[in-house]
Amino acid sequence: MKIGVIGLGRLGRIHTTNLVQHVPEAEVKILADPRVEETEEWGRNLGDFEIVADWHIPLKDPEIDAVVIASPTTLHGEMLKEAVKAGKHVFMEKPLAHDLETAKELFETLSNVSVKIQIAFNRRFDHNFRKIKSFIDSGKLGEVHLIRTTSRDPHLPDIEFVKKSGGIFFDFMIHEFDTARFLTGSEVVEVYAGGSVLLDPRIGEAGDFDTAYAMLKMENGAICVIDVSRKAVYGYDQRVEVFGSKGSARAENDRETNVIMSTEEAVCTDKPLYYFPQRYMKSFANEIEAFVESVLEEKPVSVGVEAGYRSILIARAADVSARENRPVRIAELL
Amino acid sequence: MKIGVIGLGRLGRIHTTNLVQHVPEAEVKILADPRVEETEEWGRNLGDFEIVADWHIPLKDPEIDAVVIASPTTLHGEMLKEAVKAGKHVFMEKPLAHDLETAKELFETLSNVSVKIQIAFNRRFDHNFRKIKSFIDSGKLGEVHLIRTTSRDPHLPDIEFVKKSGGIFFDFMIHEFDTARFLTGSEVVEVYAGGSVLLDPRIGEAGDFDTAYAMLKMENGAICVIDVSRKAVYGYDQRVEVFGSKGSARAENDRETNVIMSTEEAVCTDKPLYYFPQRYMKSFANEIEAFVESVLEEKPVSVGVEAGYRSILIARAADVSARENRPVRIAELL
Amino acid sequence: MKIGVIGLGRLGRIHTTNLVQHVPEAEVKILADPRVEETEEWGRNLGDFEIVADWHIPLKDPEIDAVVIASPTTLHGEMLKEAVKAGKHVFMEKPLAHDLETAKELFETLSNVSVKIQIAFNRRFDHNFRKIKSFIDSGKLGEVHLIRTTSRDPHLPDIEFVKKSGGIFFDFMIHEFDTARFLTGSEVVEVYAGGSVLLDPRIGEAGDFDTAYAMLKMENGAICVIDVSRKAVYGYDQRVEVFGSKGSARAENDRETNVIMSTEEAVCTDKPLYYFPQRYMKSFANEIEAFVESVLEEKPVSVGVEAGYRSILIARAADVSARENRPVRIAELL
Amino acid sequence: MKIGVIGLGRLGRIHTTNLVQHVPEAEVKILADPRVEETEEWGRNLGDFEIVADWHIPLKDPEIDAVVIASPTTLHGEMLKEAVKAGKHVFMEKPLAHDLETAKELFETLSNVSVKIQIAFNRRFDHNFRKIKSFIDSGKLGEVHLIRTTSRDPHLPDIEFVKKSGGIFFDFMIHEFDTARFLTGSEVVEVYAGGSVLLDPRIGEAGDFDTAYAMLKMENGAICVIDVSRKAVYGYDQRVEVFGSKGSARAENDRETNVIMSTEEAVCTDKPLYYFPQRYMKSFANEIEAFVESVLEEKPVSVGVEAGYRSILIARAADVSARENRPVRIAELL
Incomplete structure (x- = not known):
């Protein structure tokens, strides 16, 4: 299972690190972030990634099975819809959208799609x-x-x-x-x-x-x-x-x-x-592991679009x- | 300092016991409760008290300096006013009254009286x-x-x-x-x-x-x-x-x-x-001790009628x- | 049950206070300590005691049922033997004696006497x-x-x-x-x-x-x-x-x-x-209460001379x- | 820095996993254990290792910089001496040896060698x-x-x-x-x-x-x-x-x-x-990380042969x- 990560801020980096270190079943192939240089410097110690500025690239790559979206909230809606259209499974940072109208629209249009969409409410995976x-x-x-x-x-x-x-x-x-x-x-x-x-x-x-x-x-x-x-x-x-x-x-x-x-x-x-x-270190690892498992074993995700909405x-x-x-x-x- | 206790239910008994065991400066002289027999039986092991049914008796007794009122809430207002009229200091169980109107009237009429009135918010005396x-x-x-x-x-x-x-x-x-x-x-x-x-x-x-x-x-x-x-x-x-x-x-x-x-x-x-x-065992002892101290040392009480209101x-x-x-x-x- | 306390140092005072405040079945009648004046001053707030310098006085008093011995350790042995000879029950501060030889002698001679002898190992009465x-x-x-x-x-x-x-x-x-x-x-x-x-x-x-x-x-x-x-x-x-x-x-x-x-x-x-x-406040009250109970109900003490020895x-x-x-x-x- | 692991029992596996997941500066190249098949099966999910039965192989390999010795205690002495002779740094499971005589000999002969020898007293690296x-x-x-x-x-x-x-x-x-x-x-x-x-x-x-x-x-x-x-x-x-x-x-x-x-x-x-x-999960990761750091930065190890002895x-x-x-x-x- 090959993964692209969109948005390499604090949470995008946490998810990437967890995928590399704790989820051997998945391989992070592409990191997409307009801050290419910073991302390159950060990623160097972690692995060998394709680093691009344009978030459409992982969506177009036929090798990519799933994307992690950890971009600014205002971009969530558009990226999520594009990713689903491209047939990619999505691990989506919270909140689902920056306003209720967008969230509602996403909920209504994406509730029954065949790809997996997991919303990153990590506390559901916290040990306590x-x-x-x-x-x-x-x-x-x-x-x-x-x-x-x-x-x-x-x-x-x-x-x-x-x-x-x-x-x-x-x-x-x-x-x-x-x-x-x-x-x-x-x-x-x-x-x-x-x-x-x-x-x-x-x-x-x-x-x-x-x-x-x-x-x-x-x-x-x-x-x-x-x-x-x-x-x-x-x-x-x-x-x-x-x-x-x-x-x-x-x-x-x-x-x-x-x-x-x-x-x-x-x-x-x-x-x-x-x-x-x-x-929440462990919960971040647990949630992304659960997402990969849902995709690989074709099981429903534990936190879906409805939770986001x-x-x-x-x-x-x-x-x-x-x-x-x-x-x-x-x-x-x- | 001689004390009469009015109402010998659970809290009246706690206050009486604390006065006897922890407050050597005070002496409980009269216990007033319509359940005379039960009160007698209960009080026998604790000391030598005058036990009466009528709550007016301690108020009329010129030896009595202060009363503890621990009767049903609906009687609080009347008893408190009578006690103040009789010139007794009052340790008053909470709540001050059974309705806001009575409480307000008590607050307005009793805020500036010369006797001490302490409301029994015992948690203020709790160690924690x-x-x-x-x-x-x-x-x-x-x-x-x-x-x-x-x-x-x-x-x-x-x-x-x-x-x-x-x-x-x-x-x-x-x-x-x-x-x-x-x-x-x-x-x-x-x-x-x-x-x-x-x-x-x-x-x-x-x-x-x-x-x-x-x-x-x-x-x-x-x-x-x-x-x-x-x-x-x-x-x-x-x-x-x-x-x-x-x-x-x-x-x-x-x-x-x-x-x-x-x-x-x-x-x-x-x-x-x-x-x-x-x-709240210790807080009950502490609050009644503080009341006795306020009376004896002529200091303001720490919880007055306003708190009750x-x-x-x-x-x-x-x-x-x-x-x-x-x-x-x-x-x-x- | 009337009690004499011998030795009014820190522990003698704790036991006296506990008897007065927590053990209504017992009455402290005599306090014996060479520091008569200090003892008088200390005892004034607590009750009405006969205060004497000579520890033999409570032993000779026919009204006294039991003594608390809380004197310096070197006097323990002699006092204990005299008290037993005088037919008094004894609540004995620890240690039983200042040396093994005395302790052994006391154990051998006092194990089967008819009066109660309780050794004050208070921790046995601690809640924890x-x-x-x-x-x-x-x-x-x-x-x-x-x-x-x-x-x-x-x-x-x-x-x-x-x-x-x-x-x-x-x-x-x-x-x-x-x-x-x-x-x-x-x-x-x-x-x-x-x-x-x-x-x-x-x-x-x-x-x-x-x-x-x-x-x-x-x-x-x-x-x-x-x-x-x-x-x-x-x-x-x-x-x-x-x-x-x-x-x-x-x-x-x-x-x-x-x-x-x-x-x-x-x-x-x-x-x-x-x-x-x-x-150990509560344990001190508990142990002396247990002693009084043993005497009044003629039950064996829970900590006897053997424990001391x-x-x-x-x-x-x-x-x-x-x-x-x-x-x-x-x-x-x- | 390339590492061989000798002995793939419970602790050898813990060290190997930690090197792979937490120490990007080090690469595990060889796993040596007579239980080749089991080791192969276990290692498959973790990485691509050369798996051999003979513990001399990593010592002879000129690419190997350091070995982890996690074999049965009775083999510790011989392996440690051979590893040092071969110029390899050694991360040595405790105890250093199965008897005092061997431990003493190792201490005397190995205290001043130029390679790093760290004894795996992991609790020194425990957070508490x-x-x-x-x-x-x-x-x-x-x-x-x-x-x-x-x-x-x-x-x-x-x-x-x-x-x-x-x-x-x-x-x-x-x-x-x-x-x-x-x-x-x-x-x-x-x-x-x-x-x-x-x-x-x-x-x-x-x-x-x-x-x-x-x-x-x-x-x-x-x-x-x-x-x-x-x-x-x-x-x-x-x-x-x-x-x-x-x-x-x-x-x-x-x-x-x-x-x-x-x-x-x-x-x-x-x-x-x-x-x-x-x-002790974290301490195991910490200790092997410290070992790699000691080798790479040419710093003394924090737990040396003397501690083992x-x-x-x-x-x-x-x-x-x-x-x-x-x-x-x-x-x-x-």
Whole structure:
């Protein structure tokens, strides 16, 4: 199975590295990115790739079976449609699209295509979250009543990034929305969301929040309470709790070591792993491995276009809710 | 300092025991409860008390300096006013009153009286919550951005109790509302709340929820996210997290022992302490000790009538919010 | 049941307080200590006691049913014998005696007397250690293979205390020796012990160690590995692990709160509870309550003279082992 | 840099995989193992190797720069000498040799050779142990007073393996001996060790122990207390504590997830990672990476022949101590 990677930013590089090091069944043949020189320099240590500027090249190459799309969000829709037209399987970075209309169109047109399309919601492949999911699926937690998720970044993003990000609900909390769907196996029916600007006034000037919350009511009666922050001084904080009629399972942060240090001042442990490349390292390898397996063994992907669409639908509802300060039903947006 | 206790249910007994065992400066002289016989039997092992049915007796007794009121909530208002009229200091069980109107009237008439009135928000005296408060006050957490509190009981209450309780926001979440005010030192400006009936349909038939959540927006910009449940199979779950610009402090549950047991099946610790008499044991002793100290040393009480009133105001806002499914501003209710 | 307390140092005061506050079935009538004035001042807040200098007075008083002996170790033997002669039940601070010869004599003469004699090995009544014991007794740990205990004080003792203490094995590690017997329910057959002077050279000049270790071979095949230190900068470190064929149970330190603080520097919790009056508070109340119960209900005490004697036998073996740098069999000393 | 691997058992395969996946600077060219067919089958998925039965082949190949020796211990000495004679750098599995005499000879003849020889004490490269070492080196723990290490396997080894293993001190506790030297940076001067047969009588019949302990006195005054067991039902238990004048650092076990599960029965976490390939996965990659770096950058190896020799010297002392039940000075064996 031969693969082309489109977009060699941070995530494109993570996926390429994982394919090379952890997925012997796949071979990365082409890397496509307008920043050819940088990509060449980066790729040199990893393998022998064809490096091109034009993203159409891997789509035209008959040897290529699948592409990884990790380009800027605004290009997602066009690239995905072209890739499907070219008959390539697609591993698609999240979010599916930069707006609900595009996402909806993709969902409607691509739901039944014969190629595999996997959306890169990597947390579904995280060891901690999967363990919680397995407790739910096995019935050990009983009926799910409540989900609480916390997500905090270790440092503020660049303000230019914030401006183009689509806002905290689309860019950041979208993982939480997918997690809620993943863990409950149920759909969101109503959202109440909001936020504050507590970290950097320029984020407010850009029309966004840096601290935000959301409450989701799920079809099955469960409630999901989310809080996120663009900056936690102690590092990347990624916690989930699922509370059900038979118990509660919660994922605490991972740390670099399990050393406990006791001194005159305090008893301390490591801080959480620094950021997503460290914290979700294994999940990135797992998700791309699962994609290759789906293609090779002709099995359905575990996270398809619908997941991409639905998470954007929830993000839009959250956005409307925050701006109008009222609960918003998903049905309003359909 | 001589004390009369009015109402010898669970909390009246806890306060009496704490006064006898931990507060040598105070002497419990009279116990007033219509269930005279039961009270006599219970009190026999603890000391030599005058046991009466009529709650007016301690108020008329010129030897009595202060009363503890731990009667059913509907009697709180009348008893408190009578006690103040009789010139007694009052340690008043929460909630201050069974409805907002009574609470408001008490707040307006009793805010400037010369006797001490302390409202029994015992969690303000809990070792874990106090430690978090001290981190906030010392500036170690920086500016407070978010508070998350979870409160879950170990078993369902009696359905008859639920019917008379005033509802989950007044009876249960009121502690969370006070905690939000206590920790942030700021007032609530808006509430969005809701709930589900997931545990027992009779609770729904009684017009109440068994699982509920609330989001509070505080005057200082902080957000408070609350979730509560009437039943967690693993015991009394009482956690708080405060996240600020310089760090995060969270209180985990207390357990009976710190033993870790590793077997072929798992690595396990104790469950949380069973229920409030175990979990908040020390806080009950601390709060009544603080009350006696306030009286003897003529210092202001740390939790006064305003705290009682404000928590009920928030509860009412939560109740309206849940029933009308919209955010409710506190100002609407003033 | 009326009680006299002999010796009102730190432990005598703890026992008196516990009797007053937690054991309503008992009444402390007499406090005997040559430091009459200090004792009077201390006792004033606690109750109305007869305070005397001469320890014979409670023994002669026909109203007194039992005495607590918490005097300096060198007086233990004489006082205990006199108390038994006077027909009083005795709650006896550890160690039973300051040397093996006295301990042996007491064991031989007092094993079958009709009064109750309980040795104050309080750790047997500690919530953590009792939980481990319950796991052993219920068979959950299977056959016990290994015990590891660590004991570290938060600060160095006064050098004058060290000189009179009998040495680290008699004064300090004796708790560990009793714990080994308590947990395994088996006798020590051989000891290898040693130590270093790493904290204060004056301890070495006094012929003692400040850091010490011991290995005990038990009759049932289990091994017990002990390490102790006179000073841990982070506080009182009290841990035990029991490893068996079906699992392992270990007691971690207790802390004042369960608050976790995450900052830019680290993720920290409280240090262990400061010292034995904090850490073993509950165990002191439990042990004296058990003593009173044994007397009133005419049940055998749970820690008798034999436990006092055997622990001193092991301490002697450890002392010989450390001085001669060889394993010493208990049988050598009988 | 081209590498040959000699011995493709469990560890040889781990090293080969790590070289292929994590060390792009090195290329594995030859795999030498008498089990040619099995090796071929195993290696097929990993890369394109020359697979030979005769271990002399990589030594004779002029293209080969370095060899990994992971053969049975009895062959270590001969292979190492031949490899050095052939001018190859050597990454040598522990233990250096199967007896003290061979180890001594290797140490004396190979200490000053120009090729790099690294002994595979992988725990020196473990994230937890390295963190503790960094605390020691930075002075944060002050002067080291005590080291406690626990090592327990998740299941009994094959009895045939035990018979050929050289005994629990040579085969198993040797890691602990190296850890003591690594962490303290000091040499052992005296050993007291012993053991029991508690798990399987056949281990006793083979003249070995299945449960063992050792106390090491270090030159710098520190004491090291070790306990090991051939079987812990709850999995691979690998803990180290270093206690010093300024604090204590301890490494707890690593687990697969950080999920906490609370149910009616208990609050549980994962068991420790199952066994050494899981628990020490990263350390194996780190150590071979360090070896390649030492060769390429002409830097001294971090674990040389002396470490191999000294650990065997301590193992011998432990063995003599256990058999003669007396402390044994290292100087006796030189």
